Amino acid sequence: MTTVRLPENGRPPEEVLAQMDRMAADDPRWREGRTFSLVYHAGEAHNRFLHRAYEKFFSENGLNPTAFRSLKRFESEIVQISAALLGGDENTVGLLTAGGTESILLALKTYRDRFRHRLRLPGKPRVLVPASAHVAFEKAAEYFDLHLVRVPLAGDFRVDLGALRRRLLPGTALVVASAPCYPYGVIDDVAEIGELCKRRGIPLHVDACLGGFLLPFLHKLGEPIPPWDFRVPGVTSISADLHKYGYAAKGASVLLWRSMEYMRHQFFVSTDWCGGVFASAGILGTRPGGGYAAAWGALQVLGEKGYLELHxxxxxxxxxxxxxxxxxxxxxxxxxxxxxxxxxxxxxxxxxxxxxxxxxxxxxxxxxxxxxxxxxxxxxxxxxxxxxxxxxxxxxxxxxxxxxxxxxxxxxxxxxxxxxxxxxxxxxxxxxxxxxxxxxxxxxxxxxxxxxxxxxxxxxxxxxxxxxxxxxxxxxxxxxx
Ligand SMILES: Cc1ncc(COP(=O)(O)O)c(C=O)c1O
Incomplete structure (x- = not known):
């Protein structure tokens, strides 16, 4: 085995960059459309723009939302744009995260805390997810000690509504639907599930990490997309990734809440740390300014017309x-x-x-x-x-x-x-x-x-x-x- 150590003397940057190119020689050829996951490429010109936008805020840190006003402004404008796309209103709130998994982890932590705050039931809070829901929900349940219940799918690969209804037992903190799910690309029947959840007073998270910046435009292109976003009354939160079909740089997703009534259970505050009073909205500490800038920039340069063209x-x-x-x-x-x-x-x-x-x-x-x-x-x-x-x-x-x-x-x-x-x-x-x-x-x-x-x-x-x-x-x- 080769043991790699820190070079004693720094190496010439050009030499290091050339080595990086050699290291990437066998990587999948995404620029040529050879990958069917992992990279969302909107062409070289757009890619160069993302690089430039990222570079401008390469060093800035979103950790403290009051320090870099520019970053906070990017974040709140991205949240507003996303909310308007996804049927939100003036009560919709949210934040920018580093990706779909962070949005999902944060959503589940928040629902867990909200559930515990409202009801003091023994045992782990139950979270019902379609069998096809992204594996990040399983990860979140493992991290946050939740009881994940995978609900079987119907013949059309959407979650089976009868099976879901039967599992809506006391102790259920959350139901999840996907728009669309990763494995089969189908959209769960969010309208029916929303109705069911609203009647029982159970929140509903829609995982639109894939669809958030895709489905609204497909709908505008005339595709028959069923209702799945905040326009469905039972939907209480949505995760939507900019770094997928939003064609932004890696490291950008939004988590939107119907209102602060939900989001307030998301915040972390420490008052006694010797480093000072500390408050944070997301899971990460340091948050890359470049990701914020490139995500905001992607929305601005593409605009509705650009997304309609790409999609x-x-x-x-x-x-x-x-x-x-x-x-x-x-x-x-x-x-x-x-x-x-x-x-x-x-x-x-x-x-x-x-x-x-x-x-x-x-x-x-x-x-x-x-x-x-x-x-x-x-x-x-x-x-x-x-x-x-x-x-x-x-x-x-x-x-x-x-x-x-x-x-x-x-x-x-x-x-x-x-x-x-x-x-x-x-x-x-x-x-x-x-x-x-x-x-x-x-x-x-x-x-x-x-x-x-x-x-x-x-x-x-x-x-x-x-x-x-x-x-x-x-x-x-x-x-x-
Ligand atoms: C439907 C869905 N949800 C969540 C995720 C997780 O997103 P990320 O890889 O950005 O953490 C993915 C990733 O492909 C996904 O397809």
């Missing part, structure tokens, strides 16, 4: 790719996703969808694999319009290759994902994934080979390959059983 492109690309997938024998799109996010799977037992993923990866496409059911995932942005046809050509070729060579399902990442998806002992999987995390972050374990730079390969992939023998043993055990 129109993404929608056309998504429709083209979904239609193309439906036309490939043996593949289907799951459900009827209304926006630009969807999942697709194989209906042909000879075509292993994870092997298709591997063949796409070999052709330079970075696609995410999902379980329940085994499928591939796609988040389409404006950057995909130019590559929709070449992606479909490669997808057709990948499907044919896998159909002709079924043994591909037993190789590479397909073998690992296939086994993980089917091993029923989730505790075993968890234990091994924890081991992987220790290996990635620990000493003497598997560290990225910095000396090798671009040739180092992806540590998770290498771990996955090492985990294969274990998973094979496990699956043999189950076959015997």
């Amino acid at each position: 129109g492109k993404a929608l056309r690309a998504a429709r083209r790719i979904m239609d193309g997938i439906r036309a490939i024998p043996g593949l289907e799109v799951l459900g009827a996703p209304p926006a630009t996010i969807f999942a697709y799977r194989s209906t042909d037992p000879r075509v292993n969808i994870f092997a298709v993923g591997d063949r796409l990866a070999a052709r330079g496409w970075h696609v995410d694999r999902q379980q329940r059911p085994s499928c591939l995932h796609a988040m389409i942005t404006a950057a995909h319009e130019a590559v929709a046809e070449s992606f479909l050509t490669d997808l057709r070729a990948a499907v044919e290759e896998v159909r002709a060579r079924p043994e591909l399902a037993k190789e590479g990442e397909a073998a690992m994902y296939g086994l993980i998806a089917h091993v029923p002992l989730r505790g075993m999987i968890r234990k091994n994934v924890l081991r992987m995390m220790e290996a990635l972050y620990g000493h003497g374990g598997e560290q990225p080979d910095l000396a090798g730079e671009a040739s180092a390969g992806e540590p998770v992939t290498r771990w996955a390959v090492r985990m294969l023998p274990f998973l094979e043993k496990l699956s043999k055990l189950f076959r015997k059983g």
Whole structure:
């Protein structure tokens, strides 16, 4: 293992920058529309603008909202713009966070504290989330000691309303819906859920980390988007990410509240710290001014027209790719996703969808694999319009290759994902994934080979390959059983 130490003498900046480029040589090619998650690219000109806006406030810190007035102004204007987009009114309040996960963590902490403040029930407060809700809710429940109840989905991949109703027991602090959910791209029936929650006096958080800066524009483009935002009376808060379909720089999301009645449970105040009286609205201490500036700047330079153009492109690309997938024998799109996010799977037992993923990866496409059911995932942005046809050509070729060579399902990442998806002992999987995390972050374990730079390969992939023998043993055990 290479031990990397602080260089004794500083190195020339150009040399360091050149090394960074070499380190990135094997990274996914997002500029060319080769990624279907992680990066939202609105073109080089917009990207350069974000860099410049970020750079202007690169050093400023949003920790103390009274210090840099500029940052506070960016934040409150972003909140006002978002509230107006999402059906809010003069009572709507909120803040800028570093991302979807921070918005969700903060929302759950706030609802927990509000629940405890109002009711002194024993046990953990219950939070009902659709089975498809983002994993950040699970993380929040683990961090804040909440009882997370995953509600099953109906056949259309939206949360099953009957199942939700049956779980609305005393002790329920919050219900969550997604607009849309990450895995299948469908929007839960927020109007019905809102009605149900309002009748029971239970708050409803809508996770629109993906849809917040997308759905209002798709609606304006004439798409039939069902009501899902503050216009639904039962909705009490919304998370919406600027750094996704808002085409801002990384590190920007908003958490909006119907009124201060909810948000007041979010604030942290310490009066006795020797560093002085301290108050904070979010989870972070230091907050990057660059992220605020780039997010405000993105809204200003794009404006309504810019978002309509970008989302129109993404929608056309998504429709083209979904239609193309439906036309490939043996593949289907799951459900009827209304926006630009969807999942697709194989209906042909000879075509292993994870092997298709591997063949796409070999052709330079970075696609995410999902379980329940085994499928591939796609988040389409404006950057995909130019590559929709070449992606479909490669997808057709990948499907044919896998159909002709079924043994591909037993190789590479397909073998690992296939086994993980089917091993029923989730505790075993968890234990091994924890081991992987220790290996990635620990000493003497598997560290990225910095000396090798671009040739180092992806540590998770290498771990996955090492985990294969274990998973094979496990699956043999189950076959015997
Ligand atoms: C629906 C949804 N919610 C929350 C998140 C978490 O957002 P972040 O990765 O910015 O923390 C994501 C991320 O993809 C998401 O798709």
